[in-house]
Amino acid sequence: xxxxMTPILHVRGLARRFGGLQALGGVDLEVAxxxxxxxxGPNGAGKSTFFNTITGLIRPDAGSVTFAxxxxxxxxxxxxxxxxxxRTFQITSVFADLSAQENVQVAxxxxxxxxxxxxxxxxxxxxxxxxxxxxxxxxxxxxxRHAGTLAHGDQKRLELAIALAGEPTLLLLDEPTAGMAxxxxxxxxSLVHRVARALGVSCVFTEHDMAVVFAVATRITVxxxxxxxxxxxxxxxxxxxxxxxxxxxxxxxxxxxxx
Amino acid sequence: MNRSRTLAVxxxxxxxxxxxxxxxxxxxxxxxxIAFALYAVSFNVLLGYxxxxxxxxxxxxxxxxxxxxxxxxxxxxxxxxxxxxxxxAAMAAAAAVAAVVGFFSVRRSGIYFGMLTxxxxxxxxxxxxxxxxxxxxxxxxxxxxxxxxxxxxxVYYVFALATVGPALYVLYRLVNSPxxxxxxxxxxxxxxxxxxxxxxxxxxxxAFVVSGAFAGLAGAVFALSSGNxxxxxxxxxxxATPIVMAVLGGVSSFLGPALGAAVYVVLEVVISGRTxxxxxxxxxxxLALVLLMPAGLTGLWRRRGAP
Ligand SMILES: Nc1ncnc2c1ncn2[C@@H]1O[C@H](COP(=O)(O)OP(=O)(O)OP(=O)(O)O)[C@@H](O)[C@H]1O
Ligand SMILES: [Mg+2]
Numbered sequence: 280x281x282x283x284m285t286p287i288l289h290v291r292g293l294a295r296r297f298g299g300l301q302a303l304g305g306v307d308l309e310v311a312x313x314x315x316x317x318x319x320g321p322n323g324a325g326k327s328t329f330f331n332t333i334t335g336l337i338r339p340d341a342g343s344v345t346f347a348x349x350x351x352x353x354x355x356x357x358x359x360x361x362x363x364x365x366r367t368f369q370i371t372s373v374f375a376d377l378s379a380q381e382n383v384q385v386a387x388x389x390x391x392x393x394x395x396x397x398x399x400x401x402x403x404x405x406x407x408x409x410x411x412x413x414x415x416x417x418x419x420x421x422x423x424r425h426a427g428t429l430a431h432g433d434q435k436r437l438e439l440a441i442a443l444a445g446e447p448t449l450l451l452l453d454e455p456t457a458g459m460a461x462x463x464x465x466x467x468x469s470l471v472h473r474v475a476r477a478l479g480v481s482c483v484f485t486e487h488d489m490a491v492v493f494a495v496a497t498r499i500t501v502x503x504x505x506x507x508x509x510x511x512x513x514x515x516x517x518x519x520x521x522x523x524x525x526x527x528x529x530x531x532x533x534x535x536x537x538x
Numbered sequence: 539m540n541r542s543r544t545l546a547v548x549x550x551x552x553x554x555x556x557x558x559x560x561x562x563x564x565x566x567x568x569x570x571x572i573a574f575a576l577y578a579v580s581f582n583v584l585l586g587y588x589x590x591x592x593x594x595x596x597x598x599x600x601x602x603x604x605x606x607x608x609x610x611x612x613x614x615x616x617x618x619x620x621x622x623x624x625x626x627a628a629m630a631a632a633a634a635v636a637a638v639v640g641f642f643s644v645r646r647s648g649i650y651f652g653m654l655t656x657x658x659x660x661x662x663x664x665x666x667x668x669x670x671x672x673x674x675x676x677x678x679x680x681x682x683x684x685x686x687x688x689x690x691x692x693v694y695y696v697f698a699l700a701t702v703g704p705a706l707y708v709l710y711r712l713v714n715s716p717x718x719x720x721x722x723x724x725x726x727x728x729x730x731x732x733x734x735x736x737x738x739x740x741x742x743x744x745a746f747v748v749s750g751a752f753a754g755l756a757g758a759v760f761a762l763s764s765g766n767x768x769x770x771x772x773x774x775x776x777x778a779t780p781i782v783m784a785v786l787g788g789v790s791s792f793l794g795p796a797l798g799a800a801v802y803v804v805l806e807v808v809i810s811g812r813t814x815x816x817x818x819x820x821x822x823x824x825l826a827l828v829l830l831m832p833a834g835l836t837g838l839w840r841r842r843g844a845p
Contacts, residue, residue, distance in 0.1 A: 334733070356732040366733055374726040377719070385723040386734035394720040394736055395744075397712045401719040445735055 285348040287312045287449050287481040288333075293342035295332050302328040304505040305342065310449075315472060316483045317492045320502035321525060326485040327369055329502065330453050334366050335359050347448060361390075365447030367438045369454045369485075375427030379418055379437055382426050383409040386444035412440040415474060432459050432467065439471060443478070450475060452484040456491055464491050471495075493517075501525070542710075545793055553699055557692040565691040566763065567807050569698045571800045573760035574783065576702045578795035579709055580752035581780035586789035587713050588745045589725030590644075593652040594659030595753055595780050597639070598632040600666065600772035602754025603761035605631035607679045608672070610762065617685035625701055625758050632754020633747050635662070640746030644739045647728065659774055666769040678768035682761065691763075698759050705752055710792055712748065721745055753780075786827060788834025797835050 288310040295303040302325045310316050318326050331337040333344050335356040343352045346364055354362075374382045387405035388394050413422055416436040421429065426437055435455060442450060455471055456464035468486075472495040475482045486492050492499060492513070499516040501508040509519045516522055553572075557565050577599055584590040606624040613620050613627075643654040666673045673679065687693045712718050720741055724731045728738055761767045770776065779802070780795070787798025805823060810816040831837055 336729075355737075357735050357737045360733055360735040368730075372727060372730045372733075374723045374730060376726040377722060381719060382723075385719055385731070385736075388716040388720065389735040393716045394741065396716045397718075397748075399715055400711075401714060401716045404716060441730075441734060 285312075286310055286345075287314070287347055288483065289345040290333065291343050291345075293329065293332055293344065294340045295328055295337060296340055301505050303332060303339070303342075306502070306505070306507055308500060308507070310481060310483055312481050313479070314481050314483075315475065315495055315497045316481075317496035317499045318483060318485045318502060319487070319489075319492060319499060320485075320508070324502040325505040326502055327453055328505075330366065330451050330485070334364065334451060360445055360447075363446070363448040364451065365442035365445050365449070365480075366451040367435070367442055367453060367455060369457060371431065371434045371438055371458075373426040373429075373434050373437050373441065375425070377426055378422065379413060379424050379426055379429065380406070380409050380422040382437055383412050383440050383444050386441045387412075390445045409444075412443055413437075415443070416440045417470065432463050435459070435467065436470070439474075443474065443480075447480055450480050450482045450484075452482065454485050454487065456486065456488060461488070461490070464488055465494055468495050542792055546710075549793070549796075550703065557695050562691045565695050567803065569691070569695050569763045570760060571803045572695075572698045572702045573756045573763070574779070574799040574803055575796035576705055576759070577753050577756035578780045578783035578787065578799040579706060579792070580749045580756065582784040582789055582792075582795040583709060583713060583721075583749045583752075584745060585781075585784055586791075586795070587718060587725065588721045588742060589728075590647075590742060590746070591649075591652050591781075592643075592655040592746075592749075593774070593777055593781075594639070594655030594657075595749075596774070596776035597655075597659040597662045597772055598636055598750035598753035599757035599760075599780075600767075600769075600776070601635045601662065602628035602632040602757030603767045603771055604666065604673060604679070604757075605754065606758025607682055607761050607767045610682055610684075611679060621685050621688065621762070624762060625755055628754045628758030629751045632757070633751035636747045636750025636754075637743070640743045640750070644742040644746060656774060656777075659772060659777060663769060663772040663774070666772050673767075673769065676769065678766055680766045682765045682767075684762055694763055698763065701755070701759055705755055706793075706796070709748075709752060713792060717741070717744070782824060784834075786824060786834060788831075788836035790833065791836040794834050794836035801835065 286309045290306060290308040293303055293306045306329060320326055328337065332339045335354050338353055343350060346362060351359055351362065374385065384401065384405050387408055388401065410422055413419060416439050418433060418436055421433065426434060429437060452471065456467050459467060468491045496513055498511065499513055500510045501516060501522050503525050508525060509516055509522050556568055560568060581595050584592055606628040609624040609627040610620050615623065639655060639658040643651050646654055667675055683689055684694055688697055720736055724738060724741060732738055783798040783802050784795040786801060787796065788794030805820060809819045813819060
């Protein structure tokens with residue numbers, strides 16, 4: 280029981296500078312298990328940099344990242360993934376030359392520590408589980424399609440299936456609905472929400488569409504110029520005058536959303 | 539995969555029947571085709587599957603050739619034993635060198651990876667030239683002769699087939715294995731593959747070592763048939779050969795590079811027998827083939843990606 284009380288993710292003072300630009304100016308974030316946390320903020324606020332620094336793609340200049348009670352600051356991506364942290368990218372990132380089925384199989388093989396086997400036939404391994412995961416994200420029937428030929432939204436869902444194949448305890452989704460039509464966005468985030476709930480996966484996601492954010496987020500963190508501007512429940516964040524100022528002109532946050 | 543299998547069975551049948559129909563000269567050429575088929579396929583495990591363009595693969599072919607030759611010439615074993623051990627020595631030596639070269643080269647990707655393999659090849663070329671006591675320097679090692687009946691081309695041909703056939707099968711299993719699919723994923727998206735929990739460099743290094751070992755085996759099979767090894771086999775110009783063969787045959791099919799090797803070797807023999815301008819003619823033919831068939835010869839009847 281005690282273990283469940285430790286936050287799934289605890290970031291302290293995370294900082295990163297690009298030349299003269301302080302992309303992250305010391306960010307603190309604590310995410311409890313089971314949360315569905317949205318990170319919002321205008322373009323260039325540092326959301327992707329925050330994700331990239333947590334997930335080992337970029338080295339932080341300062342600060343620490345604790346994942347499920349374990350210090351993982353600066354850990355290599357493959358080690359983080361094996362520790363249970365999954366992620367997707369703002370610009371969809373799948374294995375374009377492989378079939379949808381193979382995309383998920385690669386992840387399942389790596390998760391089962393089988394990527395070193397040089398004699399077994401890969402096609403026969405984890406085929407059922409791969410098909411299950413594809414069905415889970417709504418891609419049943421597309422198993423044999425080359426990932427690169429899938430529609431944009433389907434590639435986003437495929438990337439989710441790839442991330443889920445690693446049985447993560449925490450999912451970091453960088454703009455899971457980017458590039459989708461408004462209706463598809465809500466459907467997509469609801470799917471993510473459903474799946475994450477069903478599997479008991481905690482989730483942190485960035486998002487520009489406030490309708491999507493308010494549809495699923497349990498808490499919201501607002502980043503602005505590399506710093507946390509506000510944090511709280513959706514209602515608290517919506518009522519925050521500073522947040523309203525940053526989003527001036529984007530009336531959606533003040534008015535709330537009726538999606 | 540079915541096509542691959544049909545092609546493989548067909549190739550095996552034709553290959554087995556071939557010596558009966560050919561003169562010794564053409565049997566010798568057929569042996570060259572067999573050796574270079576393995577060379578090109580081993581090279582393509584890196585390029586076509588792993589997305590790594592090595593500019594120095596001749597180094598491993600050459601190291602294998604020297605190792606095989608030295609085993610026969612200087613090991614002091616009985617001729618039969620030395621000959622039997624030569625392919626193993628070639629693979630071991632090439633694998634060891636590839637482990638060192640690969641260790642440094644996979645730290646970079648794309649053109650920088652290529653440049654590192656290129657630089658190591660220059661180094662090994664210089665060693666082959668200057669370590670006269672071991673390699674015979676400029677003169678290379680000549681006058682190698684397989685023992686007993688193996689000295690007859692038709693018999694050596696069978697030995698070459700019996701060595702290269704299983705080697706190709708091992709590589710075929712490898713590219714269709716979990717390791718093989720992971721390599722393809724790594725080629726398709728090296729950043730993404732880390733985020734499914736794959737350590738990129740160690741997988742690249744393993745592919746590099748396997749590829750180098752089989753290139754070394756090809757080198758030994760060829761050296762013991764031709765009876766010579768020359769340092770020029772390790773020169774950088776020699777590294778273009780597997781690249782051209784692989785691209786000619788098609789990098790996205792397992793046996794494409796083998797077909798490319800056959801076409802390349804036979805073209806070279808036919809054309810160089812007719813004109814001293816054969817490099818020019820070869821160049822024009824290759825240019826035409828690549829322009830007309832961007833996916834290589836095998837691309838003509840196969841439209842999907844790697845098997
Ligand atoms: N690798 C990099 N090198 C230099 N500058 C960078 C790099 N990555 C991000 N930046 C800069 O850091 C700032 C934060 O970028 P980041 O991508 O984290 O913002 P974001 O909040 O994700 O924006 P968006 O909503 O547009 O995705 C931007 O000004 C960006 O130009
Ligand atoms: Mg971003």
